Amino acid sequence: MELAKITSKGQVTIPVDIRKKYGLTEGSKVLFLEEGDRVYLINSTMMALAELQQAFAGAAAEAGLTCEEDVIQMMKDYRERSKNK
Numbered sequence: 001m002e003l004a005k006i007t008s009k010g011q012v013t014i015p016v017d018i019r020k021k022y023g024l025t026e027g028s029k030v031l032f033l034e035e036g037d038r039v040y041l042i043n044s045t046m047m048a049l050a051e052l053q054q055a056f057a058g059a060a061a062e063a064g065l066t067c068e069e070d071v072i073q074m075m076k077d078y079r080e081r082s083k084n085k
């Protein structure tokens with residue numbers, strides 16, 4: 001557990017171990033998520049990736065992609081079609 005103090009301007013320094021663990025660097029954007037009486041600080045990039053993964057869940061199966069080789073072949077086919085346009 002880490003402790004931080006809020007400044008008069010409402011700023012908080014995120015402890016270095018927490019920044020490293022969650023990939024927070026200068027310029028990173030974070031979300032504040034409230035659940036009941038708790039507030040969670042979330043790396044917005046990681047949250048966006050998780051939402052994207054959820055949005056595309058099942059898309060590979062719908063496209064008939066069952067393994068990495070299927071994806072590679074799909075990309076080869078796409079590149080070939082793009083060349084011929």
